[in-house]
Amino acid sequence: MKIKKPLALCSVIASLLLLSHTTADYGGRSTRSSILFYTNGRFGLEFDIFTLPIQFDSTPNSGNEFQITDGRSINYNGHFPSMFSSSSILRNNQILTTNKDSPPPIHLIYVSERNGSSTIYLDAVYHGGRDRDRRRSALEVSNRVQVPLVGDQQSNGLISMKDRPSLVGDHLIYASTHENIGAPRMSWTAVYSTHLRTGLTRRLTPNGMTDFSPAVSPSETWTAVASYGDRGWSGEIQELRTDIFIFRTDDGSDRVKVVEQGGWPCWVDDSTLYFHRVSDDGWWSVYRAIFPKSGKISVDSVVTQRVTPPGLHAFTPATSPANKRLIAVATRRPDSEYRHIELFDVASKQFWEVTRPVSPQAHHYNPFLSPDFIRVGYHRCGGQRKGGKDTRLLLENLHSPLPEVSVFRIDGSFPSFSPEGDRIAFLDLQGLNVMNLDGSGRHRVYSGTLFGTAWDPVRKGVIYTSAGPYFAPVGNEVDVISINIDDDKLSHKKLTGGTENNAFPSPSPDGKWLVFRSGRSGYKNLYIMDAVNGEKGGLYRLTDGPWDDTMATWSPDGDWIAFSSDRENPGSGSFALYMIHPNGTGLKKLLDSGSGGRINHPCFSPDGNSIVFTSDYAALSAEPISIPSQMQAFGEIFTIRLDGSGLSRITHNPYEDGTPTWGPVSMRAADVQQAVD
Missing domain, CATH: 2.120.10.30 (TolB, C-terminal domain)
Structure with missing residues (x-):
């Protein structure tokens, strides 16, 4: 499929170049923070x-x-x-x-x-x-x-x-x-x-x-x-x-x-x-x-x-x-x-x-x-x-190996923090949910099959997500949408069009652009589009090749985009962690998990110095046949610094941990029970 040209491509590229070199002092800030992640099938196991x-x-x-x-x-x-x-x-x-x-x-x-x-x-x-x-x-x-x-x-x-x-x-x-x-x-x-x-x-x-x-x-x-x-x-x-x-x-x-x-x-x-x-x-x-x-x-x-x-x-x-x-x-x-x-x-x-x-x-x-x-x-x-009592938890506080970082398992996939750090968005089988940090005020704001969540850093109450089937081929219709959860009518807007597989949106720190994955070329590569008007307001191809680049996330200072890719062995299912500047320069591999290994769902720390991700880097922790039925008896949460040093394992268990996020607030170190209907 032919790629749509932006209305003013030169101005888009110029803006991206400028964005990649601003807020240089961000990395010097030090704040307490929290990591949330989801474990497939873990909640309800008692x-x-x-x-x-x-x-x-x-x-x-x-x-x-x-x-x-x-x-x-x-x-x-x-x-x-x-x-x-x-x-x-x-x-x-x-x-x-x-x-x-x-x-x-x-x-x-x-x-x-x-x-x-x-x-x-x-x-x-x-x-x-x-x-x-x-x-x-x-x-x-x-x-x-x-x-x-x-x-x-x-x-x-x-x-x-x-x-x-x-x-x-x-x-x-x-x-x-x-x-x-x-x-x-x-x-x-x-x-x-x-x-x-x-x-x-x-x-x-x-x-x-x-x-x-x-x-x-x-x-x-x-x-x-x-x-x-x-x-x-x-x-x-x-x-x-x-x-x-x-x-x-x-x-x-x-x-x-x-x-x-x-x-x-x-x-x-x-x-x-x-x-x-x-x-x-x-x-x-x-x-x-x-x-x-x-x-x-x-x-x-x-x-x-x-x-x-x-x-x-x-x-x-x-x-x-x-x-x-x-x-x-x-x-x-x-x-x-x-x-x-x-x-x-x-x-x-x-x-x-x-x-x-x-x-x-x-x-x-x-x-x-x-x-x-x-x-x-x-x-x-x-x-x-x-x-x-029913002991099912909404948020489970875990011991953290990282100083100044709280770690929680959440009973919902693809969690993300609001820019103010006062709310959490996450997905369940019915759609998109939003709640306060303590689990109160939980309510569904969109129903449907979704994956991925990301809050707009500038426009209050706007969440980006992907609407359509998971793990779908490049030609299946999956669209990036924005949802205004603070609107009385819970309005939403479709930002991509056609039958391409468009997913995993992540906004730039200034709220002007979205990086996302699209299958419009026949392969899943990365694109950048206008965050408000979608691809009609401007579209720029970031990566190009016969492989899958996916799960992109924008750094807090705007200088980097981290993503997963199988570009070294296309179609193998082996995904490594890469970084690239928003203007398409500086591509580098940060970490791989060996032949056939996976590194997925990267997310930057609030200070921009580290990335959290899920991976099978540590293989299995026990004989799989001895473990209760799981989708995968592997997958742990790790963090790593942007220079490739300081690999730290956050979780140790025989389950599949995934979709981590790293938020700019220190959550109270206590479990939160599911609300009783």
Whole structure:
């Protein structure tokens, strides 16, 4: 399609040249600020850990299911430690007495996402006294102790994801993402050991390597991991084709590969472990690895056997040294839409359903067994929430690694701050919403399929967005529109015309121009048009090539436009972060995420010195198959300075974080609940 010529192209270019060299003193200003971002599918996930007694003489029922965790945020990947180990790390005043005829206490170690980061907790739930009767939830039990074991303090204040904990005496073995591996698309996940009495932490995974899902042997001598080694992640979101390594638990020495292609290891004794992989027939299955009784342990000397039959998916196995014939697995059967926990006899090949009779229409994840084989644990959604209240948040305050910057997860995509910093615009499935910083005054100002939001810096109450389908080809009709949300009639104006794919508008600081992406040439390149009258008032092509340039954003001083582009490998889906002057000069690549990697949705900091963006730069944080259903089990929020230095990871989790914005106001560090209708 022929590009429309502006009415006065020379004056447009002159204006852009002038704009790119004004307000040079902006970078010297220092203000507190806030970052908002959206996590796909995160809100509404309220996992709790449950347990059922193992009874083969009766069918499990809801009356026997006990909710252990206390209904705060996401609680997952539990572990039943030995009573001796867990009691030894509790202070004397934390060990409660019970009646001799009361059920034994339940000790649980698990991961909990609360207060903005992941922490590993020990919960001890005691029955007795007025709680001697059977209760279905720890919320109903007054005698409980909850102790945070590992948080930010063990990583020098760096936030991280912490996963699959095991207690070994006074040491906690777990996976963490707090150390940058130093290369794009390499997972930061490694296994660590923390001495709980002193806080001394040591890395057990060799530098430059990635280990997931640690499991400690019954003797506590060995730890097994699903390892990605030193390979870069190539984009798999189901099976990672990790290998299983073992090493000494105390110091990480004597590391050796024992299985090729396997994940989620667990031990039944020090010479036998179970793991999962995709079989040649396409079914996820559990396998057994048997070590030689003598001689060198290696891939060649370890015997592997398929354990679970074809015809169903079985993954994330769990074992107990008290019963070597029975394992617990998560299954996905062809006649069910849900993942359930079952027990499996490896000798007779018989299954016993555990969770489907209790909660047939809920997913159940990652089973674990008590050392005495008395109970099975797992996590699922739909637990009793603390106080019986809906805990869904509109704004969730997260721990920030950046001084003077607040970080929030918002329950809505494409957030943006008003120029005054007093309002937030964001999108939901129904359209465009606006609210005050504290979540009050929320109201919908436009209904329809939209993506992207940007406030006019000069005209009060004007928001730019894209109207049309997401991820559409270049020829699909998507238009840039402006909406006057302060107008009594909520007026809107279409700024682009025709059938081209026009999207992601961002205004210049003086409010005169919009940079946006358009497919009018047959490729998605960047254009600049009049902010008030649209392309009819002036249009200038900024980039030109057989690739996709998209998601552009204008710097606060007007000197730069940052954008994502696949220009180095068009059509590959690999997007890097670029910058260019508004007059088309000075193109430079700021950062890429390696071959096949993505960097998207850049946004400048209010002082113009840094950019926030979303990326798969840190690859995956956990085995994807062990994670609740997500669009993508990757995507984190990062910041970087304009000279390419100071890369900082803001979020650490197994979800897809995206569409960040950076606003000129410091929001109060507190969660905001969803308004109740």
